[in-house]
Amino acid sequence: MGCMDNGISRTTAATILNSLKSGVVPRIGLEYITVGRRSEIQALLQDVSIIEQGGAAFRFIEGKYGSGKTFLMHAIRNHVMEKNFVVTDVELSVDKRFVGNKGQGLATYRELIRNMATHASPDNGALQLILDKWIGTLENEVVQFEGLVPGHEVFDVRVSQKIYKITSSMEERVNGFDFGKVLASYYKGYRKGDVELQKKALRWLCGEYRTRTEAKTDLGVNLIITDDNWYDFMKLFADFVVKAGYTGLYVCMDELSTLYEIPSRVGREYNYNKLLSIYNDALQGKASHLGIIISVTKEAMEDSVRGVFSFEPLRSRLAESDFAQESAVKMRDMASPIIKLSVLNPGEMYVLLEKLANIHGILYDYTPRLEHDDYIYFLKQQYGKNLDGEENTVRDMIKNYITLLNLMQQNQEVPKEKILYSAQ
Numbered sequence: 120m121g122c123m124d125n126g127i128s129r130t131t132a133a134t135i136l137n138s139l140k141s142g143v144v145p146r147i148g149l150e151y152i153t154v155g156r157r158s159e160i161q162a163l164l165q166d167v168s169i170i171e172q173g174g175a176a177f178r179f180i181e182g183k184y185g186s187g188k189t190f191l192m193h194a195i196r197n198h199v200m201e202k203n204f205v206v207t208d209v210e211l212s213v214d215k216r217f218v219g220n221k222g223q224g225l226a227t228y229r230e231l232i233r234n235m236a237t238h239a240s241p242d243n244g245a246l247q248l249i250l251d252k253w254i255g256t257l258e259n260e261v262v263q264f265e266g267l268v269p270g271h272e273v274f275d276v277r278v279s280q281k282i283y284k285i286t287s288s289m290e291e292r293v294n295g296f297d298f299g300k301v302l303a304s305y306y307k308g309y310r311k312g313d314v315e316l317q318k319k320a321l322r323w324l325c326g327e328y329r330t331r332t333e334a335k336t337d338l339g340v341n342l343i344i345t346d347d348n349w350y351d352f353m354k355l356f357a358d359f360v361v362k363a364g365y366t367g368l369y370v371c372m373d374e375l376s377t378l379y380e381i382p383s384r385v386g387r388e389y390n391y392n393k394l395l396s397i398y399n400d401a402l403q404g405k406a407s408h409l410g411i412i413i414s415v416t417k418e419a420m421e422d423s424v425r426g427v428f429s430f431e432p433l434r435s436r437l438a439e440s441d442f443a444q445e446s447a448v449k450m451r452d453m454a455s456p457i458i459k460l461s462v463l464n465p466g467e468m469y470v471l472l473e474k475l476a477n478i479h480g481i482l483y484d485y486t487p488r489l490e491h492d493d494y495i496y497f498l499k500q501q502y503g504k505n506l507d508g509e510e511n512t513v514r515d516m517i518k519n520y521i522t523l524l525n526l527m528q529q530n531q532e533v534p535k536e537k538i539l540y541s542a543q
Contacts, residue, residue: 294355
């Protein structure tokens with residue numbers, strides 16, 4: 120007897136299970152396996168409504184390795200993409216930080232631009248699509264409201280005027296004049312069929328010009344995107360995508376712990392200082408239609424020697440108030456800039472195991488044999504496994520569980536107890 124469909128395609132089921140078995144978060148289908156996290160998701164959705172209305176939001180997601188930080192980020196990323204946001208993400212690393220003497224900040228920017236995605240283009244690389252949609256929307260307005268058609272002698276003039284109005288409105292922003300000028304160059308290339316000019320404009324927007332001289336020659340601008348100014352351009356993009364018909368820009372950054380691992384104190388402080396300026400910007404209303412969410416481990420956040428809290432201006436802004444720390448009833452302030460993730464509790468894990476068994480059944484077209492007592496036994500075994508005093512992470516449990524499902528499905532003639540109880 121085949122397993123009930125529940126609206127999940129076999130392709131999605133395969134993506135979910137293959138990703139989880141490999142210890143990574145699936146890009147699609149998260150809505151089918153999200154359990155718990157109700158208050159965390161609610162807090163992030165509150166941020167989304169602020170961004171939609173023209174504000175900015177900045178959150179840290181703090182938790183142990185395997186506690187679900189990346190999962191939560193991807194879940195919210197998928198949600199805002201459905202709400203017509205442009206989303207992008209980067210995994211911070213030795214080569215990609217906020218700032219560095221080898222262009223690490225610019226490398227982060229390039230990755231963020233490369234990874235831009237929309238509902239229509241969910242697999243990254245959406246920048247050109249966003250630009251073309253912007254131009255197409257303006258052309259449609261001229262057709263719809265002014266009765267002109269492409270090819271009419273006034274048509275290009277009217278679209279150019281609309282383009283100019285938008286690009287000049289960005290001039291008041293830091294570096295907005297040059298940004299607007301490059302957008303205008305992209306449109307000029309689009310209108311004249313000058314593919315080379317379009318490519319040059321895209322190269323500039325992607326942060327790939329190395330000298331001002333080259334940019335001046337190709338595009339008539341005196342500025343290039345650098346390690347020092349790249350964040351200004353993320354704010355400009357947030358403004359621009361709204362003018363192009365999107366809701367806003369949502370930026371996900373994974374592995375802030377990378378900064379904690381920078382060996383030099385000076386190097387760490389440069390990065391923490393840049394992080395501070397981005398954080399202040401978002402909270403002081405200097406950015407609009409922009410959301411930023413960053414994952415970090417507790418140690419990398421709170422360590423007073425190397426962590427984020429070692430940088431006093433950040434610690435004073437981010438540390439929990441005495442009231443929250445000393446509250447007799449353990450409550451969390453979900454409006455805090457740091458959302459702290461606790462590991463899923465056994466009840467939530469039970470629900471997740473049921474969901475995964477159902478998805479496994481959809482993928483392999485069978486009805487899983489696990490029942491209530493089997494789930495309880497598996498959880499007791501997993502929670503009982505300690506490694507150097509550390510509890511098993513959710514990631515480890517899920518990997519073990521999918522292996523168990525695979526073995527039971529592949530050996531259906533073997534009594535399930537024999538497989539389940541042999542996995543000590």
